[in-house]
Amino acid sequence: MTYRRVTKTDVDALREIVSADRVIYPATTHYDHDQFKQVRSLPDVAVQPQTNAEVAAILRYANEHLIPVTVRGNATGLMGANVPMAQGIDIDMIKMNKVLEYDPDNLTLTVQNGFRIRDINEYLADKPFTYIPAPAMKWATIGGNASTNAGGMRAVKYGTTREHIRGITVVMVDGTIQHFGGKTVKNSSGYDLRDLIVGSEGTLAVITELILRLVPRPPVNLDVLVPFVNVKKAISVVPKILQAGLVPAGLEFFSRETIKYWENYTQQPFMDHTGDGYLLVTFDGHDEAVVQRDLDKALQIAKDNGALAPIRMGDEAHRVAVWKTRNQLLTAIQQTTTAIDEIDVVVPISQIPRVLDKVAALQDSEQVRMPNFGHAGDGNLHIYMCKDDYSRAEFAGKVDRIIRQLYATARKLGGEMSGEHGIGFAREPYFEAYYGQDKVQLLQKIKSVFDPNHILNPYKVFPTVGPNRQANRSLDVNDIKPKQ
Amino acid sequence: MTYRRVTKTDVDALREIVSADRVIYPATTHYDHDQFKQVRSLPDVAVQPQTNAEVAAILRYANEHLIPVTVRGNATGLMGANVPMAQGIDIDMIKMNKVLEYDPDNLTLTVQNGFRIRDINEYLADKPFTYIPAPAMKWATIGGNASTNAGGMRAVKYGTTREHIRGITVVMVDGTIQHFGGKTVKNSSGYDLRDLIVGSEGTLAVITELILRLVPRPPVNLDVLVPFVNVKKAISVVPKILQAGLVPAGLEFFSRETIKYWENYTQQPFMDHTGDGYLLVTFDGHDEAVVQRDLDKALQIAKDNGALAPIRMGDEAHRVAVWKTRNQLLTAIQQTTTAIDEIDVVVPISQIPRVLDKVAALQDSEQVRMPNFGHAGDGNLHIYMCKDDYSRAEFAGKVDRIIRQLYATARKLGGEMSGEHGIGFAREPYFEAYYGQDKVQLLQKIKSVFDPNHILNPYKVFPTVGPNRQANRSLDVNDIKPKQ
Known part of the structure; x- marks a missing residue:
């Protein structure tokens, strides 16, 4: 048949x-x-x-x-x-x-x-x-x-x-x-x-x-951008926030390296240049005072664990701006290269730093640019691989080796192949x-x-x-x- | 084989x-x-x-x-x-x-x-x-x-x-x-x-x-017993509470008729005798003032829609008492009869009153006692059938006819056979x-x-x-x- x-x-x-x-x-x-x-x-x-x-x-x-x-x-x-x-x-x-x-x-x-x-x-x-x-x-x-x-x-x-x-x-x-x-x-x-x-x-x-x-x-939505000296430091704060009984609506992470793609793409400076790693923390709810208080508690925890000066999105314009940046990261990365591929493994949240270690090692060993960002609150990472000047065949080989190793890492850490994009054909x-x-x-x-x-x-x-x-x-x- | x-x-x-x-x-x-x-x-x-x-x-x-x-x-x-x-x-x-x-x-x-x-x-x-x-x-x-x-x-x-x-x-x-x-x-x-x-x-x-x-x-848990002139009146308030943007942790309903079983079983008077239908409303959360305020809003909505004087569970002893009553309802019903059977259909919450109408009609036509209570917030009813003095064969026939008709009703209303007990053998x-x-x-x-x-x-x-x-x-x- x-x-x-x-x-x-x-x-x-x-x-x-x-x-x-x-x-x-x-x-x-x-x-x-x-x-x-x-x-x-x-x-x-x-x-x-x-x-x-x-x-x-x-x-x-x-x-x-x-x-x-x-x-x-x-x-x-x-x-x-x-x-x-x-x-x-x-x-x-x-x-x-x-x-x-x-x-x-x-x-x-x-x-x-x-x-x-x-x-x-x-x-x-x-x-x-x-x-x-x-x-x-x-x-x-x-x-x-x-x-x-x-x-x-x-x-x-x-x-x-x-x-x-x-x-x-x-x-x-x-x-x-x-x-x-x-x-x-x-x-x-x-x-x-x-x-x-x-x-x-x-x-x-x-x-x-x-x-x-x-x-x-929820009528109240408060967002704060929290800079850290690096991404791993930023991510290590997340379990501490959750263990304190706080439940943010969102906990996004990205690095200065990734933000640079956005700056190049938009030809605008990002709203902060103090940190090399960021958490974008969102609390929502039905009561302004309570949401504000939970957010303050989370920021105190962040501060106690190495956060630099946080930037509160004081009005709707700032909120829109920071989320626009977040939502444009993929496009900004895509613009810099001839083709792109992605892996969106998900791991228990406490294991994200170990995945990022592996990404750094693979970036070196395969000589492929691998900008990334992700959802620190749920363990889901978006890791890109840029083709740049490699031939299709070379790039395919590198992607294959990178993917195999990242999957092996995620599997060992109790993770899954995909957090949200699915398996598809690729x-x-x-x-x-x-x-x-x-x-x-x-x-x-x-x-x-x-x-x-x-x-x-x-x-x-x-x-x-x-x-x-x-x-x-x-x-x-x-x-x-x-x-x- | x-x-x-x-x-x-x-x-x-x-x-x-x-x-x-x-x-x-x-x-x-x-x-x-x-x-x-x-x-x-x-x-x-x-x-x-x-x-x-x-x-x-x-x-x-x-x-x-x-x-x-x-x-x-x-x-x-x-x-x-x-x-x-x-x-x-x-x-x-x-x-x-x-x-x-x-x-x-x-x-x-x-x-x-x-x-x-x-x-x-x-x-x-x-x-x-x-x-x-x-x-x-x-x-x-x-x-x-x-x-x-x-x-x-x-x-x-x-x-x-x-x-x-x-x-x-x-x-x-x-x-x-x-x-x-x-x-x-x-x-x-x-x-x-x-x-x-x-x-x-x-x-x-x-x-x-x-x-x-x-x-x-959630460190804060507030419960209020809200009496109404009848159960249908009580249940009709539920969509109004939800539409006001309030999300209670629990919304249980029961009737005076069902409470009487508990009073006979425990030989104690229930804490209220003003109503023929009750909502047991629970709000939980991490902030006392907010939980209290949400609860107050819900009670105002209830009052605007016919609630009698609500009874707040002021201390842990009252909370334990009212939930003990709720959790003993099944046992109390079981004690009054020779055998019992149950149906736990679930319907869209706005349709609960139509199921209760059908229960009342079947109670009359089959001459079977059918005490009931349930989860008004999620549409899941617990409807019992008491065997009393019927022979096993008579009771089986009645249960079969009641069940068929209640399932037909639930199906017509967009419901499911069981909300939580499953299908099993029975x-x-x-x-x-x-x-x-x-x-x-x-x-x-x-x-x-x-x-x-x-x-x-x-x-x-x-x-x-x-x-x-x-x-x-x-x-x-x-x-x-x-x-x-």
Whole structure:
């Protein structure tokens, strides 16, 4: 068995399912990459459904005809999870972007999967409730966020995306529609398939609707930038803050070295030049005095442990400025080099310094620039590798060696491969070494239960037993080019 | 194929695996029931392992010899989930009760599955952190809590048990040991098998160790008993409190009718006699003034919506007294009748009054006493059915009719069969009608991936395709007696 390519007959069938103006054939290069553009593969056709029934009909058709299907939100992923590696049909969710229900009685917002994080924020702006998870990338769709269980910057206090999704509607590969979870707070009724599908990167079923959990919007948000003589010193303060009973909404870290990228990118000086390492500490809540007091306690702990003079974001303009800097770090790094790759390991928070030691050692031994920053409150690091003047092959070799060693380090420290970006296509070759053959076999069997013909997002997350696997996997990730 | 009964040879093998003094053969009637005693079935043998390796060896042996295995914590369940319906081996976890690691740097506590909720509370009493989930039954083991995703009384603010389990170690049916999740806050690395196994009621794998999430213990806890003219009036206030941006730690409801059971049981007057319906409102936090202010706001909202004079629990003695009453309600109800059964549906919180209407109607039409109380903040109701003078057969018929109608109501309102007690053996016959054949087939296939010989906790949660099913299921649940 091998995957079918899409024929003119298939395209006619798809035009019958959705209207002709929502079938893009041949697919444009818009559909061949994600944000990193390291992996490229062009689908045969892209379709833009608007309803569950249309998604169901597309999947039923594809499953009957063994045509691979990849789902795409806004393609802001970094691991190639939404790149259609086996060509076939790309389901573009951009037109499934409706609010289905705002229910203040039950504190839920039900939306279609193509609704973006910024759309959610705008929709809720004049309402007393907010959706908590805060990924840096506001153009990402909520469906994409759910597919990787995108974590964001408030996980230490509020948990990850998973904890804020009450229910999902999914279309199974045979076209049946299922609801897992719902508006209820509790559920002890059979296996938790909602959380199995959240984070499965489009390999089990297609999420089409999500019931999001809302919470009262905390009116008070205080941010302080705390400089230290170096990043390790900054990070070592974090467990002390948490042990004091303080629960910050955010605890971001970055180094002066990383800030320099931003200064070069924006041609502006950063607001502080006293430190070589920074914590950006956020406390939120419903009472100004209490939030202020908790923040003061945290700053005292920081001071007792070597912090330099903290900079309080006294007004909204300063807050916006410091977060703009934080959210532009990736772009600033990307501008400095010919290509970029990333690893987003997560470790127990007390182990972050040991990962940073390893990064410093690898930077030296491989002679690759590795700027980094991350979420000190939840142990999730963003470590970049810059291609610079290396050839694609040289860079691929270096990236491979760096990744293997960083994964080995994270594994030894009780960490996981990815805190929020997922495994996708780019990290699939490392999955089995990290988690073992037994676990991979278990995942393969679960995959086969949901998707017996392996048409859903082939070659992603872990080694699968679908057709053509060896052929595709023998390609160097960095050398895959559009097939068309 | 049919399940094997345990032979003398098997018992000798089990004595080799664990020491002879930890093999109970023949098993005593201690092992044939859970807290409700509605379902009884005696295992052939009970074993008390102390380590993962012993559990692994037991499972490997049982799987090779097709002997059914049921895991037992402290048997505080109500749905027969831990009753060994196919006899075989009962794994009694009471001796796996160690703390493995307290890690204040990463805010985790790692324990074996037989550690009880009260053990956790005692262990943490002199530490600055607490484990949040608060099931009423403190004798329950954490392993049992994880198996049903026991919800408890703080779900509205803090989520259910699931959100407080960072990682689990499980023994698979073939004896391999797996770790799902860990100490990290985030994880986006393959399917979420942790949450698949949490809540699976011992049908997929055996949880042996749990990494629990700790949070700083909120030093301030304020409780107020708010009387209303009736329960529906009380419950209707809840969405208004939540919409005002207030997040209580607990929102329990009960009626005067239910309180009368407690008064008869304890021969004491309850602390209030002004109302026919009550809310027990709890606010917690780290600042006395703020907690007090939030509470005051909630009370004002209650007053504006018909609350009678609230009773503040001014000191620890009053707090203990009111919670003792709340925690004794089930026992008080049990004392008044010959047998009891329960349903713990969960619905979106705004729909609770409609469930209570249905309960009132069924009470009349079936002439069965149905005292009830529940968690108004998360939509989870505890509705009891008293056998009184009905014959077992009559009662079984009435329970069946009541359950069918309440499930139909909950389903129509977007609810789930169980909020925290699980499905077990007692509610398995209703599962397929509630969730549909497609979903059941999906669960069956997942079950078969983990437990291909169907030896783990047979006849539970949903109809399985294991051996002997029809034979056992044809028995009336209420008439199953010890087989030995």
